[in-house]
Structure formats: C-alpha cells, structure tokens
Amino acid sequence: MNILVTGGAGFIGSHVVRRLVNTYPNYHIFNLDALTYAGNLENLTDVESASNYTFIKGDITDVDFIDALFVEHKFDGVIHLAAESHVDRSITDPMAFVKTNVMGTVHLLNAFKSVWQDNYKGKRFYHVSTDEVYGSLGKTGLFTETTSYDPNSPYSASKASSDHFVRAYGETYGMPYVISNCSNNYGPNHFPEKLIPLFINNIIQNKPLPVYGDGNYTRDWLFVEDHARAIDLVFHDGNNGETYNIGGFNEWTNLNLVKLLCQQMDEKLGRPTGESEKLITYVKDRPGHDLRYAIDSTKINKELGWKPSVTFEEGLAKTIDWYLENEEWLSSVTSGAYQAYYKKQYQ
Ligand code: NAD
Numbered sequence: 054m055n056i057l058v059t060g061g062a063g064f065i066g067s068h069v070v071r072r073l074v075n076t077y078p079n080y081h082i083f084n085l086d087a088l089t090y091a092g093n094l095e096n097l098t099d100v101e102s103a104s105n106y107t108f109i110k111g112d113i114t115d116v117d118f119i120d121a122l123f124v125e126h127k128f129d130g131v132i133h134l135a136a137e138s139h140v141d142r143s144i145t146d147p148m149a150f151v152k153t154n155v156m157g158t159v160h161l162l163n164a165f166k167s168v169w170q171d172n173y174k175g176k177r178f179y180h181v182s183t184d185e186v187y188g189s190l191g192k193t194g195l196f197t198e199t200t201s202y203d204p205n206s207p208y209s210a211s212k213a214s215s216d217h218f219v220r221a222y223g224e225t226y227g228m229p230y231v232i233s234n235c236s237n238n239y240g241p242n243h244f245p246e247k248l249i250p251l252f253i254n255n256i257i258q259n260k261p262l263p264v265y266g267d268g269n270y271t272r273d274w275l276f277v278e279d280h281a282r283a284i285d286l287v288f289h290d291g292n293n294g295e296t297y298n299i300g301g302f303n304e305w306t307n308l309n310l311v312k313l314l315c316q317q318m319d320e321k322l323g324r325p326t327g328e329s330e331k332l333i334t335y336v337k338d339r340p341g342h343d344l345r346y347a348i349d350s351t352k353i354n355k356e357l358g359w360k361p362s363v364t365f366e367e368g369l370a371k372t373i374d375w376y377l378e379n380e381e382w383l384s385s386v387t388s389g390a391y392q393a394y395y396k397k398q399y400q
C-alpha cells in the first residue's frame with residue numbers, strides 16, 4: 054500500500070509517520086509537507102533513511118502539483134493532517150486558514166477522487182480534525198460524535214468546513230472516508246507557540262508565563278503518542294463514513310495545568326519549590342476564547358478498544374524531559390521568525 058501522510062513534519066504528523074514507518078514495513082509511507090514554520094524534518098531524523106519512507110516537499114494548495122502527485126503514486130490511503138493549527142494565528146490571519154485547511158483539503162479530495170475514478174475498493178481518505186469544531190462547553194457535558202458543530206475561531210471554522218467537505222464527498226461521490234476529532238495534544242516536538250511547549254521554553258528561560266484572562270479555561274489533554282496510536286487504529290479498523298472522538302478524559306484548567314508544569318519544572322531544574330510559579334503573568338484574553346473542551350471517547354473505546362495509555366503526570370514529565378534533552382531543537386525553532394511572532398503576540 055502507498056500511504057500519503059500530509060503534514061508529517063509537524064507535531065502530530067511526525068509521531069504518526071514514525072509509528073507507521075516502524076509498524077508497517079510492507080507499506081510505503083509518503084510524507085507530504087510544505088515545511089511551514091511549524092514543519093521540521095528534525096522531528097523525523099530517526100526514520101528518514103528507512104526504505105519504506107519518502108519525504109516530499111510540497112504544498113496542498115498547489116493544485117497542479119497535488120494532481121500530478123496522485124497520478125504518479127496512486128495513493129491507496131491518505132491520512133490528512135496538514136493544516137494551519139494555531140488559534141491565535143487564525144485570529145490575525147484567517148485567510149491562511151481558509152487556504153490551507155479548506156481549499157487544501159478539497160484539492161486532496163479532488164485528486165483522490167480523480168485518481169480512483171469512483172472505484173474505491175480498499176481505499177480510504179482519513180481526515181484528522183479537532184474537537185474545537187464543536188465550539189465551547191459550559192461547566193458540564195462532553196462532546197460526542199453527534200454534538201452539533203458550533204465553531205468560534207477562524208481556525209475551528211476552517212476545520213469544521215474541511216470536515217463538512219470530507220463528509221460531503223462521501224455522501225455525494227461515495228468516497229470512503231473516516232474523520233476523527235481529537236482534544237488538545239501535548240508531547241515532544243510540539244511547536245512552542247501552544248500553551249505547554251511555550252511555557253516550558255519560558256520557564257527554562259525565566260521569562261513570564263502569559264496566562265490569558267483569568268486562566269479558568271479548561272482543556273482535555275492527550276499525550277501525542279496515544280493520539281498517533283488512535284489514528285493508526287481508526288485508519289485500519291474504523292468504519293467508513295464514521296466519526297470518532299478521541300480524548301483523554303483528562304480535563305485541566307489552564308491555571309492548574311500551569312501550576313503542575315511549574316512544580317515539575319522546579320524539580321527537574323533543581324529550583325526551589327514555587328520559583329517558576331512566580332513567572333505566571335495574567336495577560337489580555339484571547340478574543341472568542343472557548344471556555345471548555347471535553348471529549349467523550351466512549352465510541353472509539355467500545356468499537357476499537359482504544360484508551361489513553363499515559364497519565365497526564367507521566368506524559369508531562371516525559372514531555373519536559375524531551376525539551377530539556379533537546380535544547381538545540383528548541384533554540385533552532387525559536388530563533389528568527391519566532392521572535393517576531395512572539396513580540397507581536399505578547400508585547
Ligand atoms: P502543526 O502545526 O504542528 O503541523 C502542521 C504541519 O502541516 C506542519 O508540518 C506544516 O508544515 C504542514 N503544513 C501546513 N500547511 C501546509 C500546506 N499548505 N501544505 C502542506 N503542508 C502544510 O499541527 P499539529 O498540531 O501537528 O496538527 C496536525 C493536525 O491535527 C491538524 O490538522 C490539526 O487541526 C489536528 N489536530 C491538532 C490538535 C492539537 O492539539 N495539536 C488536536 C486535534 C487535531
């Protein structure tokens with residue numbers, strides 16, 4: 054099987070590529086990535102010379118290139134992760150999200166449709182999406198697969214739109230697809246613009262920890278390798294035309310999460326207890342900030358036997374260790390354009 058993974062040089066994509074390359078020697082894994090600021094081939098040095106792996110630099114919004122690529126490789130399966138993924142960036146530049154997340158996804162669907170000419174036996178298009186399409190929960194309740202879409206940010210609106218297109222191609226053209234909507238991921242190789250890696254980097258550097266609003270926003274956190282395992286399972290065993298919610302049953306308010314992170318970092322850095330917490334700084338809230346996300350992952354548990362394997366305390370400790378052991382990675386991704394982004398976003 055020729056499998057195309059898009060966005061495989063990014064955070065989640067790199068864990069998915071590694072897992073597939075190592076687990077399925079009889080598949081050929083093609084990793085298509087534009088290497089935007091969020092893509093980094095350093096994430097995949099351990100598999101780059103595997104005989105069942107090929108990296109292709111390219112943009113999913115380049116329609117001619119995408120069409121030619123599908124004609125050349127006749128991908129049996131697509132696992133689509135390439136996206137603009139950061140809510141704050143979507144607030145300052147929504148069009149980039151429309152272009153990649155909506156139009157890029159539709160280009161891939163068209164190319165997949167065109168190459169298989171509606172003869173889809175044994176083929177599958179897997180769209181990796183987010184729980185943010187469901188909007189915000191109040192203090193109680195969980196997102197299930199039947200929760201109505203109600204996106205609030207340009208990012209979640211673009212992901213919701215791409216989910217709808219994938220579903221529509223299934224209904225209209227009989228394309229075999231599967232979608233998963235996952236909660237917030239964390240772990241190694243996470244670009245330090247998102248909460249956990251940004252705060253790890255700032256703690257290392259003794260810089261302020263910018264908590265938006267009062268910090269009482271809640272997210273459901275999942276270790277990235279558990280997500281990659283779920284993606285593998287859904288790709289192979291999920292039912293066509295179905296959606297699977299993936300989450301950790303692991304809710305934390307931002308403030309409690311940051312306190313735990315500070316505590317673990319103090320221990321690992323040999324700082325006095327409470328030292329890193331002093332860096333917490335309350336800053337202007339994010340516009341349209343969703344109060345709470347929480348996933349009900351009963352369906353994937355019951356149908357596919359998946360559940361998270363790593364507790365949050367363990368996963369966070371592993372994550373911090375990775376950043377402390379990979380300071381070169383961290384300093385290379387936080388030089389140059391990152392400094393300009395940081396200044397614009399936080400000062
Ligand atoms: P990321 O930003 O770390 O990686 C995205 C990757 O896509 C990068 O390697 C980037 O270079 C590539 N890319 C961006 N635009 C492209 C284009 N036009 N053409 C080709 N490649 C392009 O994102 P991530 O956190 O790894 O998320 C991956 C996917 O999972 C996204 O679709 C995201 O919506 C979804 N998701 C993420 C989370 C999360 O917590 N991070 C949770 C649920 C779902």
Ligand code: TYD
Pocket residue numbers: 140141237246247248249251263264265266270271272307339
């Ligand atoms: P983020 O990692 O951007 O993920 P998402 O917005 O997709 O959930 O943010 C997680 C939570 O942390 C969210 O409630 C916003 C908050 N946050 C801060 O308080 N400060 C920050 O600097 C960042 C990046 C996020």
